Amino acid sequence: MDKLNEMLFSLQRFQILALYTSTAAERTVSDAYAYAWAESAYPLLHESASWHKPYEDSFAITAAQMKELYAYLSAVWESKKSVTFFQMEDHYGIKGSKRPGPVWSQPSLILACRYFYLYQKFDSAFWSAFLSGSQCPIEAETIARKFDAGDIHFE
Template sequence: MENSAAFQLMRFQILTAAHSEAVGQKLSAAYIYAWDRGIFPTAHEGADWHKPFIDYFDVGQDMVDDLIKVLDENKFTFYELEDYYDNSEWDRAQLIGACRYLFLSEYFDFDWNRLLTPMEHPTEASSITRPFSLDDIYLN
């Protein structure tokens, strides 16, 4: 089986399992979100399911690792973060998604209020700190 097909099957299984009562409660919100949005779940080293598919995530491991480093070393607003990554492989939706993944992961102590300073982020970035809901995960 081609690896991209195997990736899509694994993605479907993770997202389907998230909706089941027996398994869903054992998967973290951040891990589910990462699979749904195609973000490499670098903060979830204990899970092995994503490791064979490192090249198939839209936001790869190197991108997420670099974002963690940048956020850890800087006190950016979202627009400043976006400017920092101007002319790179990042786009706005990917930055928002990766930041949301890191927020849901509680990966590190970070001032999310600073990133989301009023008038210093696009409206859609407000979703970064919104509570997670399985209702936001669609299987279509």
């Protein structure tokens, strides 16, 4: 990413998060969209918003990663099957002999899945199976945690 694009991305990120946290503004930015910007995960499902589109390559978790993960999770959900977080890690080669996988890490998978959860994608049965106690690391439990303006810190 060149310096100008990096500066523009940072400025856009600040503006969106400042709007999200503003008590004077009517809530115009969704929790999921603000979360995606806060964690630098491409907000794939927010097609009607255009602010992120010029910065597709600037997000730490790219549009291509989000598209592929969304396709994988959607296929599981549509087949009426379930997948656990650990099974997803195996799929992406996060642990075991394939570690580290070529694209994903455990933290980036958690961030991306939290975006889908906050967007309210998939149903509660899907997320319950995905985050079942012994089938996910404790860090993954943050996926189902509430996100609001108090989670944004400008430090």
